[in-house]
Amino acid sequence: MSVELPFPLTPFKVILSIFVIFTWTRVLKRYHERTFTIGEFLVWTLLWGGGVVAIYIPGKTDFIARLLGVGRGADAIFTLSILTLFYIIYRLYAQIYALRRDVTKLVQRLARERTERM
């Protein structure tokens, strides 16, 4: 007797599912470690949950496409993904910029405290 799934399971979907589950466990871990707030945890959970919907029920994303005025659900997902990636890169750069400034302030302070007059 074979069990019929409500959606066809392809190798591509299996790989994506493993990736999404793995990434979500990282989000959960960060929440438990208190490096993520409840808000950040929920945002990432919704994002990856949306990813699962897009993988298994592609038609369900069409309403986002209609909302954004693009052709298909897949296009909407790609557009939103690219925008999200841009935002993440911006945030990363901003954090690196702030870190570099902090390191510089520390180095400058050390330099001024250990001045040597020949």
Place this chain on the structure above:
Amino acid sequence: MKIAVVIPAFNEERVIGSVLKQLPRKLPGIETIDMIVVNDGSTDATENIAKTFDVVVLRHVINRGLGATLGTGLAYARDHGYDLVVTFDADGQHDPAELKDVIQPVLQGRAEVVVGTRLKKPDGMPWHRRIGIWAFNLITFVLFGVWTTDSQSGLRVFSRRALEQMEIDFQGMEVSSGLFSEIGRLKLRYVEVPIQAIYTDYSLAKGQRPGNGFSILFRLLWHKFVK
């Protein structure tokens, strides 16, 4: 009148000794001229060579870039009550004899900031460098509203008033154009003095590389619009 000459240095063991030897220790009407060498995490003998001279040595424990190095030197000068501060490259491209000329506009009360411009005597400067400097002059003008003929010059003079008001918040090479944001913001009186740069294979190799231009531009845009 006390003058500080801030010399940012990163791996300059081949020339720093000669630069420190040639810089004047006495000028008419100047009581004290102190050399402030800021070693930006050099991995060679730059610091040991500098220490053989009568200078103040400030050491960055790790390399932080030109902007951070100038920031350290200028902050030291501000905290130690210098009346006038000169920034002077350690790579030997500036003629120490021109120090007396570039400080004149500040001494005479005509300026609060002076830049020694190489573009009015560009003999020996490679054409691609001239184009690069003009491009950055234009970018500096568009972003910060101050016109200069040499936004990338390392020979600069700041009055006490300028020193007290300026906020130097730059890390790398973008500081050269970035300083003009402070000149514009604070409406400091700005004057240029023509200088003759000394181009050697060493000083040319030490200068900015064309690839750095995009990184500098990006950082200037970030400083202007995001920071």
